[in-house]
Amino acid sequence: EVHLLESGGGLLQPGGSLRLSCAASGFTFGDFAMSWVRQAPGKGLEWVSTIHGPGTTTFNADSVKGRFTISRDNSKNTMYLQMNSLTAEDTAVYYCAKNEGHPLENWHFDYWGQGTLVTVSS
Amino acid sequence: QSVLTQPPSVSGAPGQRVTISCTGSSSNIGASHDVHWYKQLPGTAPKVLIFNSNNRPSGVPDRFSGSKSGTSASLAITGLQAEDEADYYCQSYDSSLSGYVFGTGTKVTVL
Numbered sequence: 001e002v003h004l005l006e007s008g009g010g011l012l013q014p015g016g017s018l019r020l021s022c023a024a025s026g027f028t029f030g031d032f033a034m035s036w037v038r039q040a041p042g043k044g045l046e047w048v049s050t051i052h053g054p055g056t057t058t059f060n061a062d063s064v065k066g067r068f069t070i071s072r073d074n075s076k077n078t079m080y081l082q083m084n085s086l087t088a089e090d091t092a093v094y095y096c097a098k099n100e101g102h103p104l105e106n107w108h109f110d111y112w113g114q115g116t117l118v119t120v121s122s
Numbered sequence: 123q124s125v126l127t128q129p130p131s132v133s134g135a136p137g138q139r140v141t142i143s144c145t146g147s148s149s150n151i152g153a154s155h156d157v158h159w160y161k162q163l164p165g166t167a168p169k170v171l172i173f174n175s176n177n178r179p180s181g182v183p184d185r186f187s188g189s190k191s192g193t194s195a196s197l198a199i200t201g202l203q204a205e206d207e208a209d210y211y212c213q214s215y216d217s218s219l220s221g222y223v224f225g226t227g228t229k230v231t232v233l
Binding site for chain 1: 124153155156158160162166167168169170173174179211213215217219220221222223224225226227
């Protein structure tokens with residue numbers, strides 16, 4: 001059974017940094033692209049970042065380019081999201097999700113973690 | 123600001139059929155990128171309901187179906203049930219943005 005577990009969320013001040021983790025199990029982690037999707041309180045879903053299986057290719061939403069970095073350690077079955085220069089607009093529940101499909105333009109998110117809350121406030 | 127537009131809400135009586143539209147553009151749905159649909163209950167993570175425009179994962183009842191035409195897609199729910207009350211989101215890929223996009227979301231209410 002596929003299981004994704006996010007951790008690392010919390011409360012921090014504007015301008016701060018945080019690293020989220022997503023521990024995966026139940027599938028061959030390195031064979032699949034993984035993504036982060038966030039949801040601000042009371043708002044809709046927003047794709048944030050995606051990393052290919054080998055970890056060599058990443059792409060990010062414009063809203064986080066230059067501030068967020070997605071990475072993965074396939075030996076640990078874990079994905080990360082390093083978030084820098086955080087603002088109040090980054091306040092959201094951050095979900096990790098497994099990508100499925102082919103080609104990448106047709107990828108969907110077939111499994112999701114339970115999410116971790118990041119709150120940016122002074 | 124989502125590039126895929128959905129109605130904020132739809133409602134129906136138990137047993138009725140409701141549809142949710144997802145309107146995009148030539149750089150996403152109109153570019154022949156697949157559309158996927160997710161169901162989200164309050165306080166929980168989204169779950170995929172329909173993938174590749176009209177395919178259901180195992181366990182999703184056939185009351186749910188998807189379609190796509192031109193720059194739009196639709197999710198239909200037949201035989202509406204109380205457990206269908208949730209938020210629904212469409213998702214595709216946008217070639218201009220080089221990334222994935224979600225719809226604005228639709229709240230389904232069972233009267």
